[in-house]
Amino acid sequence: MTEQELLTSPLHDRHEALGAKLADFGGWQMPIEYAGGGVLAEHKAVREAVGIFDVSHLGKATVAGPGAKDFVNSLLTNDLDRIAPGAAQYTLCCDEASGGVVDDLIAYLISDDEVFLVPNAANTTEVVRRIQDAAPDGIGVTNQHRDFGVIAVQGPRSADLLQALGLPTGHDYMAFERAEYDGVPLTVCRTGYTGEHGYELVIPWDRTATVWDALMDEGSALGVAACGLGARDTLRTEMGYPLHGQDLSMDITPNQARSGWAVGWKKPAFWGKDVLSAERSDKPARLLWGLLATDRGIPRPHMQVRSADGDAVGEVTSGTFSPTLRKGIGLALISRDSGLSEGDEVQVDVRGRTSVMTIVKPPFVESHVR
CATH class of the missing domain: 3.30.70.1400 (Aminomethyltransferase beta-barrel domains)
Structure with missing residues (x-):
């Protein structure tokens, strides 16, 4: 897909004005990082103050x-x-x-x-198609991908920032409230992808910029930073949160990715129940683990993981440099037959060099979701 064919968010001109480095994310031209700070500074702002992310490319x-x-x-x-x-x-x-x-x-x-x-x-088009195909008479399934923008407000001072706009902040984690800012109706949900206290705002598409501008203005006294999807990735990796297409996919089941907690096993039906229940009973052939570098190596997706004896045991699915730990971290699918578990050391081929890493259970840093 060429740059001219990529979709853009309702905040595209704001990103350009801030000197954002833009890239293709799921067919959308979105900011990776902004001039004047970059991923490390944006990551730090979220861990210590507050950052705002344009995630309007998400489906609705x-x-x-x-x-x-x-x-x-x-x-x-x-x-x-x-x-x-x-x-x-x-x-x-x-x-x-x-x-x-x-x-x-x-x-x-x-x-x-x-x-x-x-x-x-x-994946929005495919998810909507599948649900539409299954829908009985009387149930409508509407793709609203470009009806709403989404802004994530994340960090220990996120509640302070929303309160400055008169928005609600006291609801429980994973709860949402309807609200209004300057005549703009919106939904405030206590969700996020960073491991920090935070919110996601669902806003009518053509009014998203109004809320973004207010967040930037009111947040200046709180240390707010506009954050790109590069920082979003380092933040979520430190939490061990999966990314679809890497840690979850058509080839990686919820059992393998340790996402069985998001499955209602006692429900009478859901797509894939029979095959997933059988896999769960038999134990999946591989499991997702965290990797923490003991040297300067940085794991990246598709790098091979070997045991201390040099046997191939798995593959890295996500990996990055952790700005908080100042170490390489990653997620990897590791064969159960290898017998490897938490605390064991493995070898990762990092561009032709062997890097020693320890198997751990994420999160890599403390979560502040509350």
């Missing part, structure tokens, strides 16, 4: 009609009966035949008759 879709909640609950893995209207839930859309992950997404339970879904950008 509404499933509505009599019994919409029960319908969605029969398809996606997590159990919507665990939450009440006004709460959101992390869930997975799996393939019925293979159990592979089509996408991971957030489901906002509006009511028994309406569910708002936020899939990943590149």
Whole structure:
């Protein structure tokens, strides 16, 4: 896809004005980092103060009609009966035949008759297609990808920033509230992808810039930083949060990725239940672990992982330099047959050099989600 064919967010001109380095994310031209700071400074702002991210490339879709909640609950893995209207839930859309992950997404339970879904950008069309194909008469499934912008406000001072705009901040983690800023209706949800206290704002597309500008203006006294998707990746990797297409995919099941906590195993049905239940019973052939470098090596996706004896045991799925730890960290799928577990050392081929890393259980740094 050429640069001219890439979609742009409602904040594209703001990113250009801030000197953002732009790249293709799921068919959208989005900021990796901004001039004057870069990934390390943006990462630090989120861990110590507050950062705002444009994540308008994320998908949006509404499933509505009599019994919409029960319908969605029969398809996606997590159990919507665990939450009440006004709460959101992390869930997975799996393939019925293979159990592979089509996408991971957030489901906002509006009511028994309406569910708002936020899939990943590149997978929105496919997720919507699958749900539309399964929908009975009376249930409508609407792709609203470009109806709403999304701004993530993340960091220990995120509540201070939203309060400065008169927005609600006291609701529980994974709960959402309807609100308004300067005549702009929006949804404030206690969610995020950074491991810090934070919120995500869902805003009408053509009013997203109004809220972004207010956040930047009011946040100047709080140490706010505009943050790109580069910092979002280092932050989520420090938490061990999976990224679809790397740590979850059509070839990597929830069991292998340790995402079984997001599966309602006792539900009567969801896509892929039979094959995933069988895999769970038999134990998956590989498991996702964290890797912490003991030297200067930085793991990257697709690098081979070997045991201390040199046997091939797995592959890195995500990896980066941790700005907090000042070390290389990563996630890797490791064969259960290898017998390797937490605390064991492995070798990673980092561009022809052997780097020694320790198997750990993420998060790599303390989570402050509360």
